[in-house]
Amino acid sequence: MRETDVMGNHSLQPEDWVDNYSDMLYRYTAMRVSDTEVAKDIVQDTFLSAWKARDGYKGDASEKNWLYTICRNKIIDHYRKASNNIAKQGIEDYEDLFFNEQGHWKQDTVPTDWGVTYTDTVETKEFYKILNECKENLKELQQAVFSLKYFDDMKSEDICKLLDITPSNYWVLMHRAKLGLRTCIEKNWFNK
Amino acid sequence: MIGMISCKEATMLTLKKEEGKLSLIERLKLKLHLGMCKFCTLFSIQSKYLSDHAKHMDEHIHSANTLPESDKIAINRNLI
Numbered sequence: 153m154r155e156t157d158v159m160g161n162h163s164l165q166p167e168d169w170v171d172n173y174s175d176m177l178y179r180y181t182a183m184r185v186s187d188t189e190v191a192k193d194i195v196q197d198t199f200l201s202a203w204k205a206r207d208g209y210k211g212d213a214s215e216k217n218w219l220y221t222i223c224r225n226k227i228i229d230h231y232r233k234a235s236n237n238i239a240k241q242g243i244e245d246y247e248d249l250f251f252n253e254q255g256h257w258k259q260d261t262v263p264t265d266w267g268v269t270y271t272d273t274v275e276t277k278e279f280y281k282i283l284n285e286c287k288e289n290l291k292e293l294q295q296a297v298f299s300l301k302y303f304d305d306m307k308s309e310d311i312c313k314l315l316d317i318t319p320s321n322y323w324v325l326m327h328r329a330k331l332g333l334r335t336c337i338e339k340n341w342f343n344k
Numbered sequence: 345m346i347g348m349i350s351c352k353e354a355t356m357l358t359l360k361k362e363e364g365k366l367s368l369i370e371r372l373k374l375k376l377h378l379g380m381c382k383f384c385t386l387f388s389i390q391s392k393y394l395s396d397h398a399k400h401m402d403e404h405i406h407s408a409n410t411l412p413e414s415d416k417i418a419i420n421r422n423l424i
Contacts (some may be wrong), residue, residue, distance in 0.1 A: 166423055172414045178411040183402060195411060197417050204422050248352075255350025263386040270389050274397060279405035283397060302398035308363055327356050330391050337394065 154217050162211045162218075169199055173216060174231045184227050186288035194230065198223040228314060233294040235315040238293065243324055250331045261335050266342040279341060286336035294329035299320060349373050358388040362395060399414050 165172075177198060181191040202222050209218060249263045257263075274280075287295060293315075299312045312322050354377040358402050361374060378385045379388070 169423065170420050174416055174419065175406060175410045179402075179409050181390060182409055183405070192411065192415050196415065197421050199423060249417065251350070251352040255352035257351050257383050258356055263383050263390060269394050273400070275404075280397070280401050282421060283394075284401060284405050287398075298398070299420075302395060303402060305399070308365070323360065326359055331355065332396065333391055333394055334387065338390075 155170060158169065162214050164206055164209055164215055164218075166203060166206060169202070169219070174199075175217055175316070176216075178221065179222070181227060183303065184293060186290075186292075190230065194223065194226045194277070197226050200329045201226070204335060231293070231300075231315055232305075234292045234296065235317050238317055243321055250335070261331070263334065265341070266283060266338065281339060282341045283333075286333050290329050290332050294325050294332065298329045298333075301326070314336065333335055349377050351377075351381060354378065354381065354384045355387050355391075358384070358391055361388075361394060 166323055174195060178191060179192045179196050182188060185191045185194065198219060203261075205222075208239065213221070248258075250258060252258055287298060291297065297311055297314065300306045300307070300314065308322050308326075312319055313316075317325075353360040354374055357366060357370050360370065366374065378388065390420075
């Protein structure tokens with residue numbers, strides 16, 4: 153099996169794609185899209201699109217990076233379906249779970265001290281599992297901005313462009329994401 | 345003019361601060377608020393804590409999650 157030709161260009165080995173990349177791409181997707189059925193569809197679509205586009209593959213990116221790029225674009229398409237509604241109707245306005253009309257903390261979401269040294273890093277797997285579950289409980293677009301910001305290390309301006317949302321949309325989404333995550337992890341990990 | 349801001353506004357400014365997006369006025373407003381609000385001070389510390397941990401999440405939760413065999417077979421059937 154040769155993965156590069158005489159010119160040093162990469163070539164594709166579609167017969168090995170699923171063995172070599174399906175778990176990798178699935179983990180990548182499942183971290184960014186909470187619905188596992190959607191995540192599976194995205195991985196399947198990635199391979200199908202790659203298969204259809206195989207003749208156009210120039211070999212300048214490695215097979216793996218090429219597949220990742222296709223997969224990432226599918227994830228962003230999925231996010232865009234959710235952000236389309238925002239462009240049309242504005243952000244869904246529902247009852248504020250965290251603050252009252254004066255903007256004060258509500259009783260049951262007031263932050264409490266977690267009793268940890270906040271500069272320390274937690275290494276326990278269980279903590280990250282809960283953190284991930286809390287993230288999965290956020291609404292789709294809150295998760296989208298959160299993932300793009302913290303998993304992909306993107307700048308807020310670029311996230312706004314990618315999702316076609318305004319900076320003020322971005323801050324509202326990030327605000328709700330962080331508040332939701334904070335309350336969830338406090339309830340399910342620190343105060344358990 | 346520095347007016348008082350609410351906890352809702354202060355937590356929003358905290359997030360902007362984390363991303364380096366505060367104006368001078370906003371920075372002063374936030375500082376003034378955090379100086380007298382222990383809840384929002386806790387929020388700002390915990391928010392940063394969550395951001396820092398989220399960046400490392402993929403190293404910690406990945407390994408066990410695999411695509412079910414049946415899906416792999418289905419994909420292969422479509423490809424080859």
